[in-house]
Amino acid sequence: MKVAIGNDHAAPQLKLAVVEHLEGQGIECIDLGCAIGEKCDYPVAAARVCECVLSGEASLGILICGTGVGMSLAANKFRGIRAACCSECFSARLTREHNDANVLCFGARVVGEGTALDLVDTFVHTEFSNEERHKRRIGLIEEIENKNL
Ligand code: RB5
Numbered sequence: 001m002k003v004a005i006g007n008d009h010a011a012p013q014l015k016l017a018v019v020e021h022l023e024g025q026g027i028e029c030i031d032l033g034c035a036i037g038e039k040c041d042y043p044v045a046a047a048r049v050c051e052c053v054l055s056g057e058a059s060l061g062i063l064i065c066g067t068g069v070g071m072s073l074a075a076n077k078f079r080g081i082r083a084a085c086c087s088e089c090f091s092a093r094l095t096r097e098h099n100d101a102n103v104l105c106f107g108a109r110v111v112g113e114g115t116a117l118d119l120v121d122t123f124v125h126t127e128f129s130n131e132e133r134h135k136r137r138i139g140l141i142e143e144i145e146n147k148n149l
Contacts, residue, residue, distance in 0.1 A: 003124060004058035006045035007033035010066035011108035014116055018062060021117050027124065030058055046074035050081045053102055060102055060124060064116075067107035075103050079145045082138070087111050089122045096126035098134050 003022060007015040012035055019029045032048040034040035042065040049061040061083075063071035068085040075083035083103035084095035087110050095101040104123040106116060128134070 001060070001124065002028045002030060002058045003060050003062060004030045004032055004049045004052035005062045005064075006049040006071075007064040007108075008040045008042040008045055008066070008071075009034060009038065011064035012036040012038070014108040014113060015064055017113050018064070018116060018120055021120065022124070033064070042070040043074040046071045047078075050075050050078040050083075050103065054078060054080050060104070062120060062123075063103060063105045064108055065105075066109040068105040068110065069107070072103075072105040075105065077149070079149050082141070086119055086123075087115070089118050092119045092122040093126050096123060097129045098137075100128040100134070100138055 005015060005019060015033050019031060022029050030052055032052060033045050046063055049063055052058045053061045063075060065071045072083045072085040075081050081103055082099055082101045083105055084101040085105040086092040087106060092104060104119065106119055
């Protein structure tokens with residue numbers, strides 16, 4: 001599995017902790033975020049990660065800013081991206097099982113490193129349930145995208 005990861009200037013250290021954690025499990029990370037000491041506007045990092053996921057180069061994306069909210073707002077402007085901003089593992093699990101979310105967002109000023117790594121583990125190791133009712137609801141999201149994006 002390859003995961004694309006992006007961050008703005010609020011989160012370079014937490015991004016590095018996530019990369020080290022995932023690579024320790026043999027999961028390759030494509031780092032598209034900014035380094036310590038650099039400045040980066042969150043929509044720029046969000047766009048890089050979403051394009052990487054939509055191209056198929058990465059199967060999932062992770063976006064970290066101060067709150068996770070700006071990243072999720074930007075990411076959800078991409079047709080085919082389902083980005084979920086989570087700060088606890090129940091939502092991170094259910095957004096994979098029910099929403100087939102393909103991008104996880106969280107805030108470096110909201111969650112500590114321990115919670116962040118738990119969120120990431122939950123997200124990348126949970127599969128979509130593939131149940132008809134959830135597929136139908138995702139289809140309804142796609143109808144909204146088709147009308148409005
Ligand atoms: C940057 O200061 C901050 O606005 C950003 O990291 C994020 O929290 C936006 O949603």
